[in-house]
Amino acid sequence: MPSDKNIELTISDGHASAPPKAAKKILDVAYDLFYRRGIRAIGVDEIVKRAGVTKPSLYRSFPSKDELAASYLRQYDLEYWERFDEAVAANPGDPRAQIKAFLTRIGKRTQVADYRGCGMTNAAVEYPDHSHPARVVSEANKQELRRRLRAMAAAMGAHDPDTLGDGLLLLIEGAYISGQLFGLGGPAQSVARNADLLIEASLKK
Amino acid sequence: MPSDKNIELTISDGHASAPPKAAKKILDVAYDLFYRRGIRAIGVDEIVKRAGVTKPSLYRSFPSKDELAASYLRQYDLEYWERFDEAVAANPGDPRAQIKAFLTRIGKRTQVADYRGCGMTNAAVEYPDHSHPARVVSEANKQELRRRLRAMAAAMGAHDPDTLGDGLLLLIEGAYISGQLFGLGGPAQSVARNADLLIEASLKK
DNA sequence: ATGTATACGTACCGATCGGTAACATTGTCA
DNA sequence: TGACAATGTTACCGATCGGTACGTATACAT
Structure with missing residues (x-):
């Protein structure tokens, strides 16, 4: 079983000088580059160069670039x-x-220069193939988002919870995308206001 | 002036057998491949192969792959x-x-297997650099969409036309993205219903 | 028939892609 | 000290990337 090729981000145990694992440095750099400039746009050579490691080190911790991309998204999922x-x-x-x-938080995040939207959404656009490792992670994340939004819409007492939950998801995805399409002052800044209007119109009278 | 390198899609003049220009075949194939599988994912070799032409033919009609991508989006813009x-x-x-x-039309289009969303939106995700030729076309298209939606929101008599116009844009972009993220039965099918709810809640009382 | 211009094809370029083989070096713990 | 695991080093692989130098074929006008 090749399970020792998985990544465990062991936190520094405070005991003496634990050499910061190469896998962590690689994942950190890959996270930054993949998110900011896209997965397809970044080659493994640039990742190892910026991480100060060598290519064999990358392939000892990750079976392939595609799996490294999936690991990046799993980390993204956690923080999300x-x-x-x-x-x-x-x-x-x-x-x-x-x-x-x-x-409101999303709306604020979109109002910075060079905002790059949601890493999950972007990865799905980059990889239309549903079987791609990165896309699998992305789709699972979005399914979970939909589930939560519909549940919250129901808890609000919406007349049609599934429709409201889906409407909120559309607004959120729209904010991610338009945040990176328009610069400052784009439509994404109104996402919270529009969502509240939609909620108000969707509650049981 | 290198203006003779621009592309003019001359329609068949009906006069005898006008040899179907290589540029048109190339653009048609590039349109299909770029849209369905992404611009970065498609190499020029595959384009010329599927178009039944050779690489120099491509570079006689288009100065670069990036400009071919921009031409694809200009065509997309027209049809949009x-x-x-x-x-x-x-x-x-x-x-x-x-x-x-x-x-309603967008909502329907999203409900087919392998729906790939909006070519403009996808291109912007693939190319974060604002100076990229393809992205320039994409951003102009979205600016125009925003302008029209805000104008229509004003014509509807919305209390805050800019907010409603932007809200509609968020819903539309959300539909493009979630249409390709979720398969059939995804949130995008409710885009028209949610938009109408949002409009209702945004009109002057 | 010959000149001229345009369209096309063969073959190739250097660079980069993702990925690997083989071996040297290091730090940790027993 | 010895053993082990992790990382580093160098050099390489075949494939594909976007792009081009250069010769050839065809059409039309004179």
Whole structure:
């Protein structure tokens, strides 16, 4: 079983000088480059160069570039739900406020120069093939997002929770994309306002 | 001046047998491959092979692959506004119905297997660099879309036309993306319904 | 028939792509 | 000290990338 080729990000144990694993440096650099400039646009040579390691090191920790891309997205997934759960935890028992907090945060993130949208969404655009390792991770992330949004719409007491949940997802994806298409002052800055209008119109009267 | 390297799609003049220009065949094939599988994913070799021409023929009609990609998007732009104007012309003087018709059409198009979203949006994701020839075309298309949607929101008598116009753009972009992320039965099928809810909630009372 | 211009094909370029073989060096722990 | 695992080094692979030098074929006008 080749399970020792998986990546475990062991946290520094504080004990003496634990040599920072090559795998972590590689994944960190790949994360940054893949997200900012796209997966197809980045070659493995640039990754190892910027990480200060060599190519064999990369292929000892990751079976292929495609799997490295999938690992990047798995890391992205973790941080994504961290941010999501922060917005949820900040507004306990109030799904409408939770959504508003999450979307306000997205709206703000889109209003910076060179905003690059959602790494999951971008990866799916880069790899139309549903069997690509990176796309598998991306699709699972989006399915989970849809599930949560529909559940929250139901908890809000929406007249048609699935439609509202899907509507919120459309607004979110639209914000990711238009955030990187238009620069500052683009449509994405209004995502929270529009979502709230849509929610208001979707609640049981 | 190298203006003779531009592309003019001369329509068959009906006069005798006008040899179907190589440039047209190349652009047709490139259009299909770039849209379905992505620009970065397709090499010029595959384009010329499928078009039944040779590489020098491509580079006689197009100065570079990047410019061929831009030409593909210019063609896409033409057809995009044709579809848009059809929805407008079908509902004269009724911007709300025009939007609804356009979004219903988008919603339907998303509900086919292997739907690939909007070629403009996808190109912008593939090329984050704002100076890339393909991205320039893409951004201009989106700016025009935003302009039209805001104008239509104003014509509907929206309380805040810019916000509603931008909200509609977010829903549209969300439909393009989620249409290719989720297969059949995805959130994009509800884009027209959600747009109508948003419009209803945004009109002056 | 011959000149001229345009369209096309063969063959090739250097660079980069993702990926690997074989071996040397290092640090850790027993 | 010895053993082991991780990383480094150098050099390489075949394939594909975007792009081009250069010769050839065809059409038309004179």
